[in-house]
Amino acid sequence: MKLSDFVVPEAILHDLQVGSKEEAIRAMVASMKSAGSIPAEEEESIVNKLLEREKLGSTGIGNGVAVPHTKHPSVDDLVATVAIAKEGVEFESLDGGPVYILFLLISPPDRSGDHLRGLENISRHLRNQKFCSFLRQARNREDIIELLKEADNNELDD
Amino acid sequence: MSGPYRQNVKVKNEQGMHMIPCSRIAQLVRETSCQVQIFRDDQVADARNILDxxxxxxxxxxxxxxxxxxxxxxxxxxxxxxxxxxxxxxxxEN
Structure with missing residues (x-):
C-alpha cells in the first residue's frame, strides 16, 4: 500500500490555520467533502465520529504529529488527507506538545486490515525525520504531493 | 532482579493492534525507565514509540x-x- 493509494491530493491543506483540535478536524473533513471524497451529507456525522474517537485517547502521538481517524460506513475505501499547521495546534498529544503534521483517515467499518495497513504505511513515513521536516516546509499543495510521491518511492530514506 | 523478562502474547482484538492498543502500551512504558521491546517474527518495535x-x-x-x-x-x-x-x-473503539 502506498500513500498515493489513499491520500486524496485535492483535499490536502498546506496551510491549516486553526485554534483547536476540533477546528482542525472540521477543516480537514470539509476539505475532503470539497474534494468529493466523502458524501456532503455525511460531513457532520464523520466529524462527530472523529471527535468521539479523540475522547478515547488523543491521536496526537507525539513529535508534532497527529493521526485522527475513524471508521465510517459512507466510504467504500480507505481515504485520507494531510494538513500542515505551521503555527501548531493544541491536540492533547501524548507528549503534551502542539501538532504540526496531521494525517486524517476514514476507513470502511468492515476493513480493519486496510485500516491497519494505512496506519502502518503512514507510521513508516512519519518515523523519517526528513519526510516530517520537508512536510513542515511545504509552501503549497504541490510541494506536499511531490513529497508523498518521493516517500512512496523511498527517495527520502536515510 | 531487573530482567530481562519475556512473555508471549496473542492479539485478541478483532481490529488488531490499532492506535488505541499501541497508545496504551506506549503510555504505560513511558511512565517507567524500562526498555521494552515487542517482537513480531524478525520485526522489533520499541514499545515507547507508537509509530514503531x-x-x-x-x-x-x-x-x-x-x-x-x-x-x-x-x-x-x-x-x-x-x-x-x-x-x-x-x-x-475504531
Missing part, C-alpha cells in the same frame, strides 16, 4: 513476544500482558 508499534501491523491472532529490562521490568511486563489479556479494556 503500529508498524508491527499485528492483526487479530498474531503472536508477539514482549521483552522488558530495567528497574521494574517484571511489573511492567505483567501490566502489558494484562492489557493484552483484557483486550486493552476497549469497549467502543
Amino acid at each position: 508499534l503500529l508498524m508491527l501491523k499485528a492483526e487479530v491472532g498474531t503472536s508477539l513476544v514482549i521483552e522488558s529490562e530495567g528497574e521494574g521490568a517484571e511489573s511492567i511486563l505483567a501490566q502489558i500482558v494484562k492489557l493484552f489479556d483484557d483486550d486493552f479494556e476497549i469497549l467502543s
